[in-house]
Amino acid sequence: MNPLITFLLVILSSVYASAGTYPLEKGSSIVGRVVKYEVRGGESLIEIARRFDLGYNEITDANPGVDPFIPEKGRTIDIPTSWVSPEVKPHYNGILINLSENRLYYFFRKGKRRFVMTFPIGIGDKGKETPMGNFRVIKTVKGPSWHVPESIRKEQPWLPKVVKPGSNNPLGSHALRLSSGNVLIHGTNRPWGVGRQVSHGCIRLYPEDIPELYRMVTKGTKVTIVRNPVKVGVSGQRIFVEVHEDGWKDMYYEALRILKDLKLFDRIDPKRLNIALRDKKGVPVDITWASGR
Numbered sequence: 316m317n318p319l320i321t322f323l324l325v326i327l328s329s330v331y332a333s334a335g336t337y338p339l340e341k342g343s344s345i346v347g348r349v350v351k352y353e354v355r356g357g358e359s360l361i362e363i364a365r366r367f368d369l370g371y372n373e374i375t376d377a378n379p380g381v382d383p384f385i386p387e388k389g390r391t392i393d394i395p396t397s398w399v400s401p402e403v404k405p406h407y408n409g410i411l412i413n414l415s416e417n418r419l420y421y422f423f424r425k426g427k428r429r430f431v432m433t434f435p436i437g438i439g440d441k442g443k444e445t446p447m448g449n450f451r452v453i454k455t456v457k458g459p460s461w462h463v464p465e466s467i468r469k470e471q472p473w474l475p476k477v478v479k480p481g482s483n484n485p486l487g488s489h490a491l492r493l494s495s496g497n498v499l500i501h502g503t504n505r506p507w508g509v510g511r512q513v514s515h516g517c518i519r520l521y522p523e524d525i526p527e528l529y530r531m532v533t534k535g536t537k538v539t540i541v542r543n544p545v546k547v548g549v550s551g552q553r554i555f556v557e558v559h560e561d562g563w564k565d566m567y568y569e570a571l572r573i574l575k576d577l578k579l580f581d582r583i584d585p586k587r588l589n590i591a592l593r594d595k596k597g598v599p600v601d602i603t604w605a606s607g608r
Contacts, residue, residue, distance in 0.1 A: 344548035347397040356388040370435030370510020399548035399557040409537030415544040437508040437519035454492040489529040555599035
């Protein structure tokens with residue numbers, strides 16, 4: 316039985332789950348766990364995703380064949396709250412955003428221990444992609460005003476030049492400006508866009524998540540933005556792969572490259588790897604050779 320999965324049914328709470336914060340333990344790069352949840356009447360996967368601090372893409376990828384708008388009442392679904400922690404240098408403190416999985420990771424240290432906090436995000440739409448690279452936070456703003464870019468006003472000429480703070484402000488309650496043009500990490504007044512490619516290049520968090528990140532981040536914080544559809548992790552003697560659907564054509568060769576770089580290729584079961592690459596469920600999948608060699 317996969318040690319990452321518990322078969323307990325999770326009871327839906329009346330409030331949204333807070334961001335997951337996980338210790339980074341030596342010998343393991345797997346954080347969180349997948350749990351099971353029984354759908355109640357009248358709720359959609361979109362609502363369930365937000366309850367568990369997941370994006371739309373994460374819950375639909377983990378539950379193929381389930382209607383995201385009218386899932387069958389009583390059906391048991393996977394809540395994919397488990398991830399391979401992105402590979403960063405041991406001393407890295409700051410934000411890492413993986414566009415392939417629409418997820419933000421914040422690495423920090425408390426005393427001698429290291430932790431990672433993670434949030435689902437919305438990113439740039441096609442033709443308006445969120446830029447990749449290494450940046451820094453150059454400004455933090457509570458109650459930001461939105462100075463509408465001319466490119467957006469051409470598409471939506473009814474918008475004012477400036478939208479003041481409040482419930483109608485697309486930037487939400489807090490914003491972090493990056494050292495890259497007009498790119499911000501911010502909240503949103505349209506939470507359904509979290510887990511999707513819907514923005515003009517900015518990174519959106521749920522309204523309940525952005526205050527948590529804002530509280531942790533200071534001016535000068537590092538921000539690394541990557542596109543990694545395949546991640547490989549280790550927990551004890553077990554090897555896991557996490558695969559995301561983002562249109563990347565060479566995922567098989569990318570997986571092989573990572574496994575060979577980490578000197579893990581001889582310990583994996585190619586059949587299990589192929590199944591994980593085919594299904595692209597976005598959760599860590601055990602691909603260790605059955606004998607555990």
